[in-house]
Amino acid sequence: MTERKVGVYICHCGGNISDYVDVHKVRDVVESEDGVAIAKTTMFACSDAGQQEMIDDIKEQKLDGLVVASCSPKLHLLTFRGVAKRANLNPYQYVQVDIREQDSWAHREDHEGATEKAIRLVRAGIAKVRQSQPLKPTEVETVKKALIVGGGIAGLRAALVLADMGIYVYLIEREEKVGGWASKFSVMYPHDKSGKELIGELLSEVAKRGSKITIFTNAELLKKGGYLGNFDITVGIGGDTNEAETINLKVGAVIVATGFDTYKPKQGEFGYGLKGVVTLPEFKAMVEASDGKLEYDGQQVKNVTYIYCVGSRQKADVENANTYCSRYCCNAAIHTSTLVSKVDPTVHQFHLYRDIRTYGKYETLYEETQKMGSVFLKFDEDEPPVVDSSDGTLRVRVKDLLTDREEIEIDPDLVVLVTGMVPRENAGLTNALKIPLGRDRFYNEIHPKLRPVETVIDGVYIAGAAQGPKNSSESVASALAAASKAAGLVMKGYTELQPLVAYVDPDKCEWCGLCAEACPYEAIEKSTDEQRGKEIATVTGMLCKGCGGCVPVCPTDAIQVKDYEDHTIMDAIDALLEEV
Amino acid sequence: MEYDVLVIGGGIAGMESAINLGEAGYKVLLVEKEPSIGGKMILLSKVFPTLDCASCISTPKMAETAHHPNITTMTYSEVMEVKRNGSGFNAKILKKPKYVNESACTGCQDCERACPVNVKYDEFNFDLVGRKAVFIPFPQAIPKVAVIDIDNCILCGACERACPASAIDFTQVPEEIEVNVRSVIVATGFKLFPAERKPQYGFGKFKNVINAMQMDRLLAPTRPFNTVLRPSDGKEAENIAYVLCTGSRDRTVGNPLCSQICCMYSIKQAQLILGALPLADVTLYYMDIRAFGKGYEEFYKQTRDMGVQFIKGRVAKIEERENGNLILRYEDIENGGRVQETEHDLVVLSVGLLPTPEITSIFKEEKLELDDYYYVKQVDEDLSPARTSIEGVFVAGTAYGPKDIPDTILSAGAASSEATAYMETTRRQK
Secondary structure, eight states: OOOEEEEEEEEEGGGGGTSOOHHHHHHHHHHSSSEEEEEESOOOOSHHHHHHHHHHHHHHHOOSEEEEEEEEEEHHHHHHHHHHTTTTTTTEEEEEEEEEEIIIITTTTTHHHHHEEEEEEEEHHHHHHHHHOOOOEEEEEESSEEEEESSSSHHHHHHHHHHHHHHTEEOOSSSSSTTTTGGGGGBBTTTTTTTHHHHHHHHHHHHTTTGGEEEESEEEEEEEEEEEEEEEEEESSSSTTTTTTEEEEEEEEEEEOOEEEEEOOOTTGBBBBBEEEEEEEEHHHHHHHSSOOEEEEEEEEEEEEEEEETHHHTTSTTTTOOOOOOSHOOOOOOOHHHHHHHHTTTTTEEESSSOOOOOOGHHHHHHHHHHOOEEEOOOOOOSSOOEOTTTOEEEEEEGGGGHHHHHHOOOOOOOEEEEEEEEOOHHHHHHHTTTOOOOOSSSSSSSSTTTTTTTSSSTTTGGGSSSSSSOOOHHHHHHHHHHHHHHHHHTSSSEEOOOEEEOOOOOTOOSSSHHHOTTOOOOEEEEETTTTEEEEEETTTOOOOOTTTTTTTTOOOOOOEEEOOOOHHHHHHHHHHHHO | OOOOOEOOOOSSHHHHHHHHHHHHTOOOEEEEEESSTTTTTTGOOOTEEEEEHHHHHHHHHHHHHHHHHEEEESEEEOOOOOOOEETTTEEEEOOOOOOTTTTTOOOOOOOHHHOOOEEEEOTTTTSSOOSEEEEOOOOOOSSSSOOOOOTOOOOOOOOHHHHHHOOOOTTOEEEEEEEEEEEEEEOOOOOEOOOGSSSOOOBBTBBTTEEEEHHHHHSSSSSOOOOSSTTTTOOBOOOOEEEEEEEEBBGTTTTTSSSSHHHHHHHHHHHHHHHHHHOOOOEEOOOOHHHHHHHHHHHHHHHTTTOEEEEOEEEEEEEOOSSSOEEEOOOGGGGEEEEEEEEEEEEEEOOOOOOOGOOOOOOOOOOOOOOOOOOOOBBBBTTTTTBSTTTTTTOOOOGGGGOHHHHHHHHHHHHHHHHHHHHHHHHHHH
């Protein structure tokens, strides 16, 4: 019999669990488990009242272990560790049991089975918490400096705001000059601001910050070492990485703002390659350069036909399909058409689209261009427009859904392919930082709804179009948001590292190096144990992520992860297998 | 009392701004006019495109806000006045009486059960079921404290007698609190378009015409009926229509803007309905499907593949049949533009967002400017999206325009970032 006093709470999750699992039965069964002092059901364990009830119980009954059977620990592990902390219970003496994602949701058709599984899972949780020891996170100082990768509008804006917060900034840019895409545009929606001027404004502000911001161009991130709040970054400067000069930077946080590329149509895709077929960025440059009249190849342009969603919203069976919507292109194309009308109001403009996505206030741009005379034709994704010039005339054929699928022929002077955004080729950087990519091959955030600038790599944030298509002001907003998260990490001057790390039993260890090979974080090194007169493995706790990769490879069972020791896991498995 | 930042509004924009600032070490006062923090998001069922349960992902934010050592939260309180005071601001806040002692109430709901007054308004379920005159706002409310709706209370004392914690206190009076802050973040959110303003759709007149917020409640884990029932006769709906752009992209109601979220929330609800009522047909009547955010287009495609019907055409008029079913009249644009009439047994109006311009009146001496559409004006959208016409006052979330949740989180990050930079630079200048 154990001396432990464990509190067990089984959550209804407002029906998400209790519609399928008999939570009262689970409570009744586990109540008599060894060490359980109190077992209750609760409507929403995560609600304030639910949390308060646990805190009161822990304090009154002097509990030394807490089990909450609810949702995935991804959602509420930190919530309930917080509960333990507020009740003066060590947060690492809390175990979360997932009876929602791994039980009630998975077995909706089998209530009895789901209930039995819940009982087993909760028993295993109780077994685990019985073995738990109080653990303390390691507090480490953070470096009040940040590294920004990418000197486009997002990177530059993040640099400024961080400098203003009193954080020293290094910014590295792969190209010869900072400024990115925005610096190539002279007029951008929605305020007709010049991208060149915006970048100019940012650069003059950067200059005013003096030594608080250091910019390296022709520079690439080669390696990231160190740990949260104390990263060691190796940067290669100057062209070919073999001959590159390298510098080492110590920073507390990293913001990746490497931007996007524009989609390059394949030869023949909507007539690409034919004379008179251009992409939106190419067309935009022509419009911006036009002086009073729009010309192409020495001829005046009187008819422009836009084809939308080129390289976006592709069918999944296309090779390397971009199934996503590129978000900015409807707005950008429509804004460009208003510029064309301003240059020469007599130009006929036809927009062949699938859905016009001028979301929010951009809707007024759509209204404006219709008033200026742009004509919109909607095509079916299965019957896209066909562009050819086989008889010497550039011709577009489209079946217009708005006029009963009538086939319409247009002989434009220019076909503008409204091309979307694609992720940048950044294999080296992605490898060095280990940031995961999404299905769309843009950098993936940790949670698309609530944590859009954070990544699974603590201390590494993503901003701007590197995370997914965005226009310039949206990129700026996300850069500022990333800066806010970085500031939260480095401004306090310290952060806590989780204590669930590997440790070595020096008596058992006979240094073979297998654990060091298995460690993806370079956290294990060989050292000499003077006392025992042998070489053993040593774990650097600040680098260890507690992944456990080292544990199964050890031939002498000398390495363990705290709170996940073999005997704890065996106990949990035994409890799981016990008859219900 | 002194704080670094006053955050007005406790929805996700306000909470996210407050948490960011609290994490960076600033003292934050967050003021929410409703009895609980959480805003609109906590009322939702699931969110697109991940179908995360909205309350599961908002409650951690709510709890973090409420328990953060650097954040003080005031609910059921309104900021009445903000005035410049030296390099910062002086704010007057009215704390409305809940008639319940907040520290004594345990949220047990005995008062609710004892109260004899049924009120037909219901802020949580959007009038679907009504509530009592004393009520807990909703199951995950923070703070989970009862509030007495004094306008409907008959002062019978039943709640007082029922309360095991003696928390009911009819002697409470409004309290005015004055604070000094260095910076202000306006995160006052949006209003839903009142569907009555499109009388041709019959909302408020035809029982089976509901708005999308009501449908979200019908689908939520804390749903009132445990299935999707239509209001007129409690029958499970079999053939549901969505009317998109209700009150958006519509100059006849004075709102030319696209509300940015209705396409996606309607698509999300369609998926959830297919789960709740596997035999039901769902049809969306739309102008353009605006699935523009990360993962949205793929979610839209998946919904089409699941069998949800999408018909391009704006609904002109809805009529009610004797059995409560509804006839939708619309132009079927992609099929020759013929005027069609189709019968459905439940109609959901995908209402858009409207601004909350009232917030400008609290700013004295300096003017918080609005844009052409009565949203808080961004004076430098391109480079400082959170900046307003008043130095030191920033804006976050839908207070400056329609936004989905990820964009709201980004804008809240921008506001906290700019407020931090503002406070640090003014501090250094001093």
